[in-house]
Amino acid sequence: xAKTTQPISMDSYEGQEVNITCSHNNIATNDYITxxxxxxxxxxxxxxQGYKTKVTNEVASLFIPADRKSSTLSLPRVSLSDTAxxxxxxxxxxxxxxxxxxxxxxLVKP
Amino acid sequence: KAGVTQTPRYLIKTRGQQVxxxxxxISGHRSVSWYQxxxxxxxxxxxxxxxxxxxxxxxxxxxxxxxxxxxxxSEMNVSTLELGDSALYLCASSDPGLxxxxxxxxxxxxxxxL
Numbered sequence: 001x002a003k004t005t006q007p008i009s010m011d012s013y014e015g016q017e018v019n020i021t022c023s024h025n026n027i028a029t030n031d032y033i034t035x036x037x038x039x040x041x042x043x044x045x046x047x048x049q050g051y052k053t054k055v056t057n058e059v060a061s062l063f064i065p066a067d068r069k070s071s072t073l074s075l076p077r078v079s080l081s082d083t084a085x086x087x088x089x090x091x092x093x094x095x096x097x098x099x100x101x102x103x104x105x106x107l108v109k110p
Numbered sequence: 111k112a113g114v115t116q117t118p119r120y121l122i123k124t125r126g127q128q129v130x131x132x133x134x135x136i137s138g139h140r141s142v143s144w145y146q147x148x149x150x151x152x153x154x155x156x157x158x159x160x161x162x163x164x165x166x167x168x169x170x171x172x173x174x175x176x177x178x179x180x181x182x183x184s185e186m187n188v189s190t191l192e193l194g195d196s197a198l199y200l201c202a203s204s205d206p207g208l209x210x211x212x213x214x215x216x217x218x219x220x221x222x223x224l
Contacts, residue, residue, distance in 0.1 A: 034210070043114075043200045043215025044153070087153075094211030096141050096204060097166040100153035 004088045009105040018075040020104050022088030025069045032093040033064060033071045038085045038103070047086075048073070049093065075106075083108045111137055114203050114216035122222045128189040131219045135182050135203030141165075142184040143213060144176060147198040156199075159184055160206075188221075196223045 005023040012018045024033065032051050036044035048055055050062040050071070061074040075082060085103040115134045123129050135142050143166075144156040155168040159178035176186040182203075188195055198220050202213040 032210075041198075041218070041220075043202065043218055044213075045215065046210075046212040049210045049212075092211070093209060094204075094206070096143050096158045096160075096211065096213070097155050097168070098143070098145075098153075098202075098213060099155065100145075102152055 004090055004101045006086075006088050006101065006104045008102065009107070011107050011109060012078055013109050014079055015077050018078050018082070018106060018108075020073045020075075020086055020088070020106070021070055022073070023070045024088070024090045027068050027090050030092060031090050033062065033068075034089045034091075034093075034098075035060070035062065035073050036087045036089065036098075036100075038087065039083075044087060044100075051093075078106075078108045080108050080110065082106065114201055114214050116199075116201050116216040116219050118219060119217065120220045120222075122224065123191050124224050125191055125193060127191050128187060129191060129221060130185055130187045131199055131201075131221075133184045133186075133201030133203075133216060135184070135201075136205075136214055139203035139205050139214070140182050141204045141206060142178055142182065143202045143204070144184070144186050145200040145202065146170070147200060147218070148194075148196070153200070156186065191223045193223050195221065197221060 034049040035047040038044040055062045063072045087103040143158040158166040178184045198218045200218045202215045
């Protein structure tokens with residue numbers, strides 16, 4: 001599976017947009033990009049998945065440039081409850097062997 | 111539907127003992143994966159079971175084993191516990207019919223080895 005690199009931590013304030021960029025230079029042709037969110041003492045939760053261009057759901061948007069060597073998770077108008085660790089994963093869409101990196105710890109302040 | 115459930119939620123054992131953790135997947139999900147989460151190593155894949163067969167395996171020693179029953183419930187066992195086995199053990203289930211392979215995680219079992 002392609003290795004991913006993302007910032008260790010980010011701070012933001014309520015109501016702001018948070019953008020987390022993930023680098024995956026060795027992404028393979030059939031790899032998808034998936035993001036999970038994890039709150040303390042809970043299991044991770046699927047946020048969004050994409051292959052190219054832009055994907056949007058009720059929670060977030062995922063922007064993937066044409067070369068697919070990076071991707072950006074965008075969380076619009078964050079609230080305190082969005083404080084969590086966000087993981088970027090790269091691999092087969094339906095792969096059941098998830099490889100988690102270090103994740104990005106997002107702290108939303110009042 | 112009920113979510114993924116794991117029992118027990120907390121467990122304290124001593125070195126050398128063995129432990130069995132249980133996971134009940136979401137109804138209809140036939141794939142169950144196990145992960146270990148520690149502050150130092152992060153989230154690491156242990157193994158995955160599908161239709162009672164181990165389909166994928168991570169890089170863990172043979173002391174870590176698992177099985178899946180006909181009702182898709184799964185158990186993992188750790189024998190000869192070591193201090194380093196202290197971790198949050200997470201179970202996730204998925205529906206092979208979902209194209210995005212979304213995994214649904216349980217709350218985890220917090221294992222402390224003394």
